[in-house]
Amino acid sequence: MSxxxxxxxxxxxxxxxxxxxxxxxxxxxxxxxxxxxxxxxAVVEGGQGDGTVATWRLxxxxxxxxxxxxxxxxxxDSVTERDRNSSLATTFQVRxxxxxxxxxxxxxxxxxxxxxxxxxxxxxxxxxxxxxxxLLANLAARLAG
Numbered sequence: 001m002s003x004x005x006x007x008x009x010x011x012x013x014x015x016x017x018x019x020x021x022x023x024x025x026x027x028x029x030x031x032x033x034x035x036x037x038x039x040x041x042a043v044v045e046g047g048q049g050d051g052t053v054a055t056w057r058l059x060x061x062x063x064x065x066x067x068x069x070x071x072x073x074x075x076x077d078s079v080t081e082r083d084r085n086s087s088l089a090t091t092f093q094v095r096x097x098x099x100x101x102x103x104x105x106x107x108x109x110x111x112x113x114x115x116x117x118x119x120x121x122x123x124x125x126x127x128x129x130x131x132x133x134x135l136l137a138n139l140a141a142r143l144a145g
Contacts, residue, residue, distance in 0.1 A: 002110075006128035009104040010136035014143040016077070016096040019103060022143060023079045023092050024049040026072065033138035037131045050074040054081075060127055086110075090132075103139070105132040 012019050022029045027047035034041060039057045046052035052072040059065050068088065070081035080091045087110040094103050107128055 004109055006107045006126075006132070007104065008129040008132045008136070009102055010133065010140060011097070011100060011102055012136070012140045012143055013100040014140075016094045016101040018143065019101045019139070020074075020077065020079065020094045022139060023094065023103070024052075024072070024074050026052045026054045029139075029142065030054070033135055033142055035131060035134040035138065037134075044069070046072075058131075060131070103136055105129075105136060107132070 014022075025048055026043050031041055034056075037059045039059065041056040042054065044053040044055055050073055053069065054072065055067070055069045057065050057067055066083075066088070067085060068081075069084040071084060073080045073082070077095060078091050078093045080089060082089045088107065089109070090105060090107040092103055092105050094101055
């Protein structure tokens with residue numbers, strides 16, 4: 001078993017504090033920017049920032065669905081979701097760039113071993129990066145208006 005990492009980034013035409021606040025809003029913004037890869041989304045506790053607990057089903061593929069219960073932690077420049085049901089953790093790091101911001105989404109998890117692990121390490125990061133690309137595009141569109 002080894003750590004698998006998926007990474008992507010996107011430019012957002014909004015100041016970093018506004019982007020961070022939007023990413024940490026699990027009541028209004030998050031459900032509005034989720035893609036079709038997310039179903040059964042609900043806030044369990046909190047809803048804004050540190051200490052929030054949210055749940056959803058992540059449809060990585062048609063047959064690969066993960067039930068996530070995420071504990072959210074927020075720092076001055078990031079939002080991190082740690083799944084209670086697995087080793088899955090996603091961090092959205094925000095930094096100012098020019099008149100806007102860059103958001104980097106990095107997800108890590110402990111992958112399978114053997115031949116299944118080889119395919120997971122080869123294909124899963126690309127698929128998850130595409131899912132995050134869509135989510136970040138939705139975030140950028142929401143903050144542009």
